[in-house]
Amino acid sequence: MSVEHSLDLLWGNGKRPSRGPKPTLTVPQIARAAIEIADAEGLDAVSMQRVAGELGYTTMSLYRYVPSKDQLVDVMLDIVLGEPPAIDHAGAWRAGVQTWVREVWGIYRRHAWLLRLPVSQAPVGPNRAAWFECALRVLSGIGLREDEMVSLSLFVDGATRELARSTADRRQASTSFATMLQRSADAERFPTLTGLLDSGVFDNADDTPDDLAPNFDFGLQRLLDGIEVYVQARREA
Amino acid sequence: MSVEHSLDLLWGNGKRPSRGPKPTLTVPQIARAAIEIADAEGLDAVSMQRVAGELGYTTMSLYRYVPSKDQLVDVMLDIVLGEPPAIDHAGAWRAGVQTWVREVWGIYRRHAWLLRLPVSQAPVGPNRAAWFECALRVLSGIGLREDEMVSLSLFVDGATRELARSTADRRQASTSFATMLQRSADAERFPTLTGLLDSGVFDNADDTPDDLAPNFDFGLQRLLDGIEVYVQARREA
DNA sequence: CTAAAACTGTGTATCAAATACACGAAAATA
DNA sequence: TATTTTCGTGTATTTGATACACAGTTTTAG
Numbered sequence: 020m021s022v023e024h025s026l027d028l029l030w031g032n033g034k035r036p037s038r039g040p041k042p043t044l045t046v047p048q049i050a051r052a053a054i055e056i057a058d059a060e061g062l063d064a065v066s067m068q069r070v071a072g073e074l075g076y077t078t079m080s081l082y083r084y085v086p087s088k089d090q091l092v093d094v095m096l097d098i099v100l101g102e103p104p105a106i107d108h109a110g111a112w113r114a115g116v117q118t119w120v121r122e123v124w125g126i127y128r129r130h131a132w133l134l135r136l137p138v139s140q141a142p143v144g145p146n147r148a149a150w151f152e153c154a155l156r157v158l159s160g161i162g163l164r165e166d167e168m169v170s171l172s173l174f175v176d177g178a179t180r181e182l183a184r185s186t187a188d189r190r191q192a193s194t195s196f197a198t199m200l201q202r203s204a205d206a207e208r209f210p211t212l213t214g215l216l217d218s219g220v221f222d223n224a225d226d227t228p229d230d231l232a233p234n235f236d237f238g239l240q241r242l243l244d245g246i247e248v249y250v251q252a253r254r255e256a
Numbered sequence: 257m258s259v260e261h262s263l264d265l266l267w268g269n270g271k272r273p274s275r276g277p278k279p280t281l282t283v284p285q286i287a288r289a290a291i292e293i294a295d296a297e298g299l300d301a302v303s304m305q306r307v308a309g310e311l312g313y314t315t316m317s318l319y320r321y322v323p324s325k326d327q328l329v330d331v332m333l334d335i336v337l338g339e340p341p342a343i344d345h346a347g348a349w350r351a352g353v354q355t356w357v358r359e360v361w362g363i364y365r366r367h368a369w370l371l372r373l374p375v376s377q378a379p380v381g382p383n384r385a386a387w388f389e390c391a392l393r394v395l396s397g398i399g400l401r402e403d404e405m406v407s408l409s410l411f412v413d414g415a416t417r418e419l420a421r422s423t424a425d426r427r428q429a430s431t432s433f434a435t436m437l438q439r440s441a442d443a444e445r446f447p448t449l450t451g452l453l454d455s456g457v458f459d460n461a462d463d464t465p466d467d468l469a470p471n472f473d474f475g476l477q478r479l480l481d482g483i484e485v486y487v488q489a490r491r492e493a
Numbered sequence: 494c495t496a497a498a499a500c501t502g503t504g505t506a507t508c509a510a511a512t513a514c515a516c517g518a519a520a521a522t523a
Numbered sequence: 524t525a526t527t528t529t530c531g532t533g534t535a536t537t538t539g540a541t542a543c544a545c546a547g548t549t550t551t552a553g
Contacts, residue, residue: 039529040519066510079512080531088511135374139422148446155448166457167474173422174415174475181414185376199263199380209385211392220403237404238411238479245482276500277548303539316541317502325540 022142024086025093029144044074046084050094054130057095062132067091092136097144099130103153113243115157120179120239123150124231127183131191134184151176162250171246178242182235197221259379261323262330266381281311283321287331291367294332299369304328329373334381336367340390345397350480352394357416357476360387361468364420368428371421388413399487408483415479419472434458 027033028046053070067088071078085091104122108115127133143151154172163171197216206213215221231239264270265283290307304325308315322328341359345352364370380388391409400408434453443450452458468476 036529038521038527040521040531042530067512068510077532078510079533082512083530137372137421137425139418140425140428145445148449152446152449155452159448165452165455166471169452169457170471170474171478173419173471174478177418177422178411178415181376181418182410184374185410185414188374188377191377199259208382209389211396212385212389215392215402215406218402220406233403234407234410237407241408241411241482241486242475242479243482244485245478245480248481248485249478273500273550275498275548275550277502279501304541305539314503315539316504319541320501 025090025142028085028090028094029097029142042083044076044080044084046094047098049074049081049084050091050098053091053095054099057132058130062135065092093141093144096133096136096138096141097146099133100126100144100146100150102146103150106153106157108157112157112161113247116154116175116243117239119150119154119157120175121231123176123179124183124235127180127187131187134180134187138180162253163246175239175242178238179235182232182238186232186235262327262379265322265327265331266334266379279320281313281317281321283331284335286311286318286321287328287335290328290332291336294369295367299372302329330378330381333370333373333375333378334383336370337363337381337383337387339383340387343390343394345394349394349398350484353391353412353480354476356387356391356394357412358468360413360416361420361472364417364424368424371417371424375417399490400483412476412479415475416472419469419475423469423472 049070052073053065056065056069056073067081068078070091071081081091085094104118106115106118151172154176155168158168158171201216230236286307289310290302293302293306293310304318305315307328308318318328322331341355343352343355388409391413392405395405395408438453467473
């Protein structure tokens with residue numbers, strides 16, 4: 020299975036063969052070259068040819084290191100995530116979650132192509148595991164059951180990802196979200212939408228450069244409120 | 257811009273030219289054929305050749321209707337969403353949101369390929385607008401500001417989408433999430449994760465056939481709690 | 494009513510990108 | 524030193540999107 024192979028790649032289970040010439044490249048090196056291309060010109064610009072070219076090798080040489088392009092992308096994902104920060108979660112779980120989210124948001128911001136990857140189907144590499152671990156640690160010890168911690172981690176992660184995506188897309192879209200809707204909406208069919216459009220809510224929302232989109236932050240705060248309530252209720256029970 | 261053209265396609269701004277033979281196909285018809293293929297065999301099976309073949313036409317004939325495959329996919333998206341249900345939101349916003357989510361979840365369930373689309377960058381078609389409208393309507397009148405309603409709609413939509421995705425992926429993955437982690441995790445590096453693994457939290461979670469994944473539902477409930485708290489606080493202020 | 498115009502469906506051709514395969518050079522081992 | 528194994532490479536195949544030009548069809552101008 021390719022998953023197996025990807026895992027080897029990701030977790031470095033490589034036994035160096037004793038014979039033959041030594042490899043001059045490494046998988047991380049290749050992945051890093053690919054990441055640079057993706058950062059600069061988007062994921063579509065990342066072809067095996069291009070990556071190899073950037074490294075000064077031929078296309079096919081890469082296949083000595085990576086069994087397929089998809090697997091290379093898996094590696095790119097894990098490498099670009101990097102190590103999660105050490106979040107000091109002493110009691111301050113709410114701040115902890117926010118830090119976590121902000122960090123992830125920043126990564127998405129710096130590497131917009133990440134948002135195009137089918138992350139959830141990619142095999143889990145060391146860094147992704149570490150980020151997950153980090154989230155769980157932040158949430159642990161505040162009175163949630165284990166499965167609840169997992170649920171919330173996934174929920175926060177998912178919301179962050181998808182909101183980052185829609186924010187980025189709206190940012191890059193030549194036609195803004197508002198314009199797009201404006202053009203389409205007719206008042207009878209979409210009264211609420213039309214009302215909002217007229218009120219200007221959609222105009223240049225999310226222009227925040229590095230911070231969380233206000234759109235996202237509001238939802239996140241409500242979620243955190245909800246967790247607080249739940250934890251409290253549980254404690255009292 | 258292709259966005260413009262897509263919008264025409266989606267909203268049916270087509271002025272039939274007066275000259276020449278009449279077209280025998282229609283864009284929705286083509287899209288529906290493509291959807292059937294995607295449902296049955298996944299998005300990768302949808303090639304222009306295949307779609308045309310299914311309709312009994314040649315590959316190039318499709319280009320008389322659709323300027324590119326990407327635009328066809330945009331149309332597929334809007335068509336497969338269909339019309340949102342009429343949610344009776346008389347006061348029961350919480351139930352309303354849950355209904356909305358459940359419906360969307362069902363669509364994702366029936367058309368897993370939807371989760372692979374870069375939805376947020378696709379132009380908004382009539383049905384997508386209607387779903388958005390529907391969500392806004394459910395949230396309106398409960399004491400939120402307009403921009404807050406928008407934020408929450410996006411947040412819920414995003415979380416639903418990404419959680420549906422990860423649930424689907426885990427479902428279809430031959431190697432389950434647990435196994436994958438099990439293989440990778442080492443106890444020193446990922447203590448919390450390892451602990452959870454041992455506790456069996458990951459084993460056959462989310463086997464729910466049609467309902468929301470419990471994983472997702474928990475997060476959603478917390479979010480709804482949070483909204484409730486917020487609305488209440490606002491009312492009192 | 495006829496010719497020009499515009500559009501339809503089609504066949505052929507191009508282009509890009511992944512990747513299978515086989516080769517010669519290099520390194521380790523017997 | 525002969526053999527084995529692996530490396531980097533060149534070539535070839537495949538798949539899919541899509542440009543382009545052609546022939547038949549339907550309108551409308553004149």
